[in-house]
Amino acid sequence: MEELQDTFPRLLLHHARVRPTHPATREKDLGIWQTWTWGDVAAEVRALACGLAAQGFKRGMHLAIIGDNRPRLYWSMCAAQALGGIPVPMYQDAPAADIVFVLNDAEIAYAIVEDQEQVDKMLEVQSQVPTLAHIYFDNDRGLRNYHTVTSYERLLELGREFDAAHPSFYAGAIAQGAADDIAIMLYTSGTTGKPKGVCQTHHALISAARGGIEFDHLTAGESILSYLPMAWVGDNLFSYAQAMVAGFTINCPESGDTVMTDLREIGPTYYFAPPRVFENLLTQVMIRMEDASAIKRGLFHHFMAVARRSGAEILDGKAVGLGDRIQYALGNVLVYGPLRNVLGMSRIRVAYTAGAAIGPDLFRFYRSIGINLKQLYGQTETCAYVCLQPDGGVRLDTVGVPAPNVEVKIGDNGEVLVRGPMLLKEYYKRPDATAESIDADGYFRTGDAGFFDDAGQLKIIDRSKDVGKLANGSMYAPNYIENKLKFFPHIKEAVVFGANRDGVCAFINIDIGSVGNWAERRGIAYSGYADLAQKPEVRQLLRECVEKVNAELAAEHGVADSQVRRFLILHKELDPDDDELTRTRKVRRGFVAEKYAVLVDALFSGKKVEHIETLVRLEDGRTNMVAADLVLEDATTYPPTGKLAA
Amino acid sequence: MSIAARRIGDVILKLDNISLAFGGVKALTDISFDVREHEVRAIIGPNGAGKSSMLNVINGVYRPQHGTINFRGKERRDMDTHEAAENGIARTFQNIALFRGMSVLDNVMTGRNLRMKASFIEQAIWVGRARREELENRRRVEEVIDFLEIQHIRKTPVGRLPYGLQKRVELARALAAEPSMLLLDEPMAGMNVEEKQDMCRFVLDVNEQYGTTIVLIEHDMGVVMDISDRVVVLDYGKKIADGTPAEIRANQAVIDAYLGVAH
Numbered sequence: 036m037e038e039l040q041d042t043f044p045r046l047l048l049h050h051a052r053v054r055p056t057h058p059a060t061r062e063k064d065l066g067i068w069q070t071w072t073w074g075d076v077a078a079e080v081r082a083l084a085c086g087l088a089a090q091g092f093k094r095g096m097h098l099a100i101i102g103d104n105r106p107r108l109y110w111s112m113c114a115a116q117a118l119g120g121i122p123v124p125m126y127q128d129a130p131a132a133d134i135v136f137v138l139n140d141a142e143i144a145y146a147i148v149e150d151q152e153q154v155d156k157m158l159e160v161q162s163q164v165p166t167l168a169h170i171y172f173d174n175d176r177g178l179r180n181y182h183t184v185t186s187y188e189r190l191l192e193l194g195r196e197f198d199a200a201h202p203s204f205y206a207g208a209i210a211q212g213a214a215d216d217i218a219i220m221l222y223t224s225g226t227t228g229k230p231k232g233v234c235q236t237h238h239a240l241i242s243a244a245r246g247g248i249e250f251d252h253l254t255a256g257e258s259i260l261s262y263l264p265m266a267w268v269g270d271n272l273f274s275y276a277q278a279m280v281a282g283f284t285i286n287c288p289e290s291g292d293t294v295m296t297d298l299r300e301i302g303p304t305y306y307f308a309p310p311r312v313f314e315n316l317l318t319q320v321m322i323r324m325e326d327a328s329a330i331k332r333g334l335f336h337h338f339m340a341v342a343r344r345s346g347a348e349i350l351d352g353k354a355v356g357l358g359d360r361i362q363y364a365l366g367n368v369l370v371y372g373p374l375r376n377v378l379g380m381s382r383i384r385v386a387y388t389a390g391a392a393i394g395p396d397l398f399r400f401y402r403s404i405g406i407n408l409k410q411l412y413g414q415t416e417t418c419a420y421v422c423l424q425p426d427g428g429v430r431l432d433t434v435g436v437p438a439p440n441v442e443v444k445i446g447d448n449g450e451v452l453v454r455g456p457m458l459l460k461e462y463y464k465r466p467d468a469t470a471e472s473i474d475a476d477g478y479f480r481t482g483d484a485g486f487f488d489d490a491g492q493l494k495i496i497d498r499s500k501d502v503g504k505l506a507n508g509s510m511y512a513p514n515y516i517e518n519k520l521k522f523f524p525h526i527k528e529a530v531v532f533g534a535n536r537d538g539v540c541a542f543i544n545i546d547i548g549s550v551g552n553w554a555e556r557r558g559i560a561y562s563g564y565a566d567l568a569q570k571p572e573v574r575q576l577l578r579e580c581v582e583k584v585n586a587e588l589a590a591e592h593g594v595a596d597s598q599v600r601r602f603l604i605l606h607k608e609l610d611p612d613d614d615e616l617t618r619t620r621k622v623r624r625g626f627v628a629e630k631y632a633v634l635v636d637a638l639f640s641g642k643k644v645e646h647i648e649t650l651v652r653l654e655d656g657r658t659n660m661v662a663a664d665l666v667l668e669d670a671t672t673y674p675p676t677g678k679l680a681a
Numbered sequence: 682m683s684i685a686a687r688r689i690g691d692v693i694l695k696l697d698n699i700s701l702a703f704g705g706v707k708a709l710t711d712i713s714f715d716v717r718e719h720e721v722r723a724i725i726g727p728n729g730a731g732k733s734s735m736l737n738v739i740n741g742v743y744r745p746q747h748g749t750i751n752f753r754g755k756e757r758r759d760m761d762t763h764e765a766a767e768n769g770i771a772r773t774f775q776n777i778a779l780f781r782g783m784s785v786l787d788n789v790m791t792g793r794n795l796r797m798k799a800s801f802i803e804q805a806i807w808v809g810r811a812r813r814e815e816l817e818n819r820r821r822v823e824e825v826i827d828f829l830e831i832q833h834i835r836k837t838p839v840g841r842l843p844y845g846l847q848k849r850v851e852l853a854r855a856l857a858a859e860p861s862m863l864l865l866d867e868p869m870a871g872m873n874v875e876e877k878q879d880m881c882r883f884v885l886d887v888n889e890q891y892g893t894t895i896v897l898i899e900h901d902m903g904v905v906m907d908i909s910d911r912v913v914v915l916d917y918g919k920k921i922a923d924g925t926p927a928e929i930r931a932n933q934a935v936i937d938a939y940l941g942v943a944h
Contacts, residue, residue: 065823066835176828177886292833655878 041214042237044080044117046279048209051077054282057255060106063289063297073282076110079191081205083114086194087145088204090169094119094211097141097220101125101134101156102149104261104287107173107187109275111147116218116237118208123220123232124265126618130656131156137222138164141232141463147187150174154184214238220463221268223415224617232463233268233415242456243420244276246439250423251385257283257305258382262294267619268415269389273307276418298379306386310393311620313408315548316378317400318524322552338366339403346371346403351427371404380406387411389419389434390619392514394522398431410434412493416472416479417441418457422493433492443493444478450499451485452478484512501624503534509596511539513624516597519587523580524549528609530622532635533597540638541602542631543577544609550576565606565663574668577604581670595675601638602670603645605631606663612652634665643667689910690718693894694739694862699748701734701918708734709745712920714913716862721888721895723905725929726915727938732898733775735915736864739896740765740772766795771860773851775867775898781840785850788839789825792857793818825856828890829883845876849883856887863887865897869904877901881908906930914938 040046050059055074062069071079092098098115100108100122112122123141125134127149134156137143144166146157150173157170158181170184178184198205218237222230247253261274274285283305288297295316324335345359355363375381386401386408393410401408407426412434413419421443424435437443441455454477462468472480484499496502497512505511513531516539520529527546533539545568553576554561561567585598609615615627628635630649637645648662694716701709709731716722724732737743738750741760749756752768771792779788796818797804799811807815826832829849834842839850848868855863868884869877885908887893899905905912906926914922914929916938922929929935 065820065827066832067823177882177889179889289832290830296833296836655875 041241042116042209042212042216043113043218043241043276043279044209044212046241047073047077047080047113047117050279050282054255057282058284059278059282060109060285060287061301062106062287063293063300066289068286068300071106076113080110080113080117082191082194082198083110083187084117084194084208085198085201085205086190086192087114087120088118088208089193089197090145090190092118092120092145092169094208096120096145097123097143099123099125099138099141099143099146100148100265101146101153102127102173102265103291104263104265104270104274105149105173106285106287108147108149108265109261109285109287112219112275113279116212117205119212119216121217121220121234123222124271125222126264126266127153129618130612131159135160135163137230137232138167140230141220142166145169145171147171147173151177154178154181158183212237214241215460217460219271221266221271221415224619224621231465231468234460234463235418236460239457239459240272240276240418241280242440243272243418243438244280246420246441246457247272247423248277248281249439250425251305253277253281253283253305253385255282257281257384258301258303259283259285259305259307260288260294260298260301260303261285262288262291262297263307263309264618268413268419269307272419273305295379299377300379302379302382304382304384306380306383308386308388309390310388310397311391313388313393313401314397314524317397318546318549320374320378321524322548325552325556335370338362338370339400341366342371342403343399346405347399350402350405350407351429367405374404375406378406383407385409387423389413391621392518392521393431395431396522402429412495414481416459417453417455417481420457421451421453421481424492428490428492430490430492433488433490433494436492442478445486446480448499449484449486449496449502451481451483451493451495453481454478505533505539505596506535506537507596510593511597512594515594516541516584516588516599517622519584520580520599523583525553525576525580528616528622530609530624530627531599532628532638536639538600538639539597540635541581541599542627542634543581543602543604545573545577545604547608564608565661568604568606569663569666574604574666577602578668578670581668585670585672589673590676595673598672599670600672601641601667603634603638603665603667606647606665607649607651607661610651613650638667689720692716693718693753695751696738697749697751699735699738699745699750701731701738701743701745707918708743709738709915710918711747712915712918713748714920714923716894716896717911718894719888719892720910721884721897721908723909723912724896724898724915725900725902725905725912729917730915731918732915733866734918736772736866736896736898740770740864766858769859769861770864771855771858771862772864773848773855773866773868775870777844777847777851779839779847779851779854782838784836784838785831785842785853786822786826786835788850789822789853789857790818792825792854793822795858821859822857825853828856828886829853845872845880848872848876848880852880852883852887856891856893859891860893862894862896865895865899867898867900869899869901877904884908 040049050073056072058070059073059076060071098120100111102108115122154172161167171187171190173187175186215236215238217234218240219235220232222232263270278285286301288294341362345355345363348355383406386406389411409424409429412422420438421441422435423438443453446452458479482499483495484497484502485493485495488494497514501513503511511533516531517529520526525546526543528544530542531539547564559572581599581602588598589595611618644664644666646664650658651661652658692715697713699709699712724735726732738745741762744759750760797814799814803811869880888895912929914935921934922932
């Protein structure tokens with residue numbers, strides 16, 4: 036009889052049978068990488084599932100999972116699935132108040148959390164979540180005298196006893212599972228309204244994982260670093276679903292602060308990072324190069340110029356002159372190779388980025404030094420699997436071609452619509468939202484505006500609800516402008532305003548690392564973020580950035596009117612703790628406009644200086660008032676030369 | 682919750698009538714107090730009250746002219762620094778005393794010095810006992826690094842670290858010696874609120890997890906009242922009060938010492 040591989044627990048059994056000694060999970064603990072084979076993982080998940088069963092966890096129940104990327108938390112997901120339960124991973128840095136909503140919405144009775152910090156959070160909210168009765172923890176540090184919670188080890192012990200008493204239970208529980216059972220529930224971060232629980236089936240996730248594996252020819256030999264939040268759909272696809280389908284190895288970093296060191300030690304072959312991470316890496320390299328000796332710096336700049344000229348073409352296998360080929364080979368030995376090694380990217384075969392637009396310089400940099408960085412497109416509701424860029428067909432401004440088994444079409448209003456096996460089953464307890472997001476033909480409305488280019492690659496312009504018009508009727512796509520601004524390393528975040536107005540104005544957050552370094556080099560003293568942000572030299576620096584963007588916008592067709600006429604540098608960083616960003620660091624445009632209405636008005640009314648007081652929330656939950664006088668800057672705009680297409 | 686549930690044992694250190702003078706300066710005059718096993722004992726007092734001198738007497742840096750020290754049932758005139766270390770007393774300093782050019786790992790490793798028995802030759806060629814010891818010591822050091830959450834700076838030279846982290850490294854070195862009693866000289870001085878909170882948590886965790894007895898000097902009254910089981914108050918080298926945080930808070934002599942009195 037052919038072995039079924041249509042649910043995650045069955046996939047785990049499959050790997051434990053065909054590759055029992057192949058490493059499944061690694062974690063750096065006490066300075067040493069510890070390895071668990073597929074055989075070890077299967078045994079551990081079995082004990083854990085039995086432990087949960089012994090504690091009364093039943094088919095259809097939800098299991099909250101909160102913490103950093105720890106092997107035990109990944110195994111907990113599989114253990115819940117083995118019992119027909121549904122894991123609900125949550126963001127580990129979310130404050131208690133945010134967690135209450137999700138715990139109640141999902142009627143959580145069982146939770147497995149990482150450490151004392153998360154246990155304290157659970158105990159704090161327990162009175163507001165009547166269902167929450169069973170809390171288990173992984174790391175016992177500081178928890179010796181907590182009597183109402185249970186350790187993971189104890190749960191395993193209970194499981195082994197239960198298993199010995201009911202030896203056929205585990206196999207029976209897995210046999211009851213079906214491919215269209217819900218495998219996981221992920222809450223969308225929700226730029227508007229309350230979070231919604233997205234229910235994904237085993238079939239959807241496994242289809243998405245299989246498609247991606249086939250597309251990029253991934254094997255059981257891949258090794259990836261699992262460091263992105265477990266509550267995020269991407270981590271679920273790459274670190275869990277694809278690893279379970281292909282049987283490759285996931286590596287959990289020692290702690291959030293050691294990710295870069297761990298990346299270098301592991302040298303993953305397959306890697307995902309949001310543009311922000313690639314950007315930070317590049318900024319660090321550039322700062323260190325500035326401090327390097329003149330010879331090294333000269334060598335670096337010379338060979339980076341060679342790479343810019345021909346590196347990406349060589350990676351794509353296109354024709355390149357012999358001279359450049361020789362130079363590139365030399366550069367590979369002297370600069371690119373060592374650089375890839377320092378970045379921990381020596382072994383990378385496939386690297387993806389998504390979630391936000393990536394800057395042209397950034398994208399070209401990585402590709403030119405021989406890292407196969409590509410873009411993909413997807414959302415929680417589609418298992419992060421809609422479009423992928425094929426090798427040799429990588430472009431900066433597109434997100435790739437529709438992935439295997441996925442149908443993509445553009446709606447009448449320009450909205451991207453998708454259909455395929457990876458679509459969500461439903462939003463939990465929200466039939467209204469489910470009906471609204473999936474049309475009669477089974478297409479999911481992504482809410483993104485986009486179109487297909489000549490090569491059949493999808494290009495995303497903006498959120499379709501954000502695309503508006505200026506007062507004079509010309510198109511206004513705020514994200515498009517913001518992304519151009521954010522491509523400058525000095526600009527961390529930008530928010531533009533202009534819908535139904537007669538021009539565009541912008542809020543800017545400086546990048547303290549990059550601008551701070553710039554100021555240090557020029558001997559500009561500053562006391563902190565707010566002070567640095569208001570230095571006249573910094574305002575001048577930022578004005579130059581804005582004007583460069585204006586020049587680009589003037590040169591493009593149809594967006595010349597969107598040039599940024601006035602801007603200001605905010606006195607504080609936009610922060611998820613102040614509700615200005617979502618947990619995935621997307622700007623909550625409406626909220627920001629409302630909170631800083633006085634500043635928006637000042638920008639459009641032509642004032643030169645405006646006073647603002649803002650309440651900021653500190654990490655420990657206390658609040659603090661920050662006041663500042665912000666200088667409002669004018670930026671030069673250019674007459675349209677518009678021959679390039681937008 | 683955690684403090685109440687912890688079991689405090691018998692007296693392990695008893696100081697009787699300790700007097701210490703440097704020439705004509707009387708640093709400590711006739712001081713007696715005790716420390717019980719597993720407790721957090723704070724020594725407080727205004728500047729120059731003799732707090733650091735007191736710690737130095739406990740671990741043998743200073744030799745008092747009068748008085749006796751009874752540690753784990755053995756009575757003596759004064760402590761010897763080596764004897765103190767071998768008996769499981771470790772300390773940190775008010776002014777950080779680390780090897781600035783060495784990595785965090787190497788600095789913490791020096792805390793294992795007393796546990797290294799292999800000879801110089803054995804260590805040089807790394808065989809047999811030296812190898813076993815090194816592995817065991819490294820494992821123990823890694824546990825401390827994990828405990829104090831300093832994995833990310835394991836290989837960083839100490840001189841490049843901010844102050845708060847250096848303090849944490851110093852605590853790590855003291856912990857690496859697996860002390861039964863830890864003397865902390867102003868562990869939170871110069872720290873911001875967040876760093877202080879972290880440090881308090883580490884001190885309490887050490888106390889709870891390893892049962893380590895802690896004697897600490899601290900200026901921050903909030904910290905002292907929150908984490909100590911008993912507090913002894915010094916002023917001008919004399920003991921003016923001794924008791925639980927609640928008793929100390931209500932003690933008129935202490936209030937006078939800190940706020941001054943009208944004469």
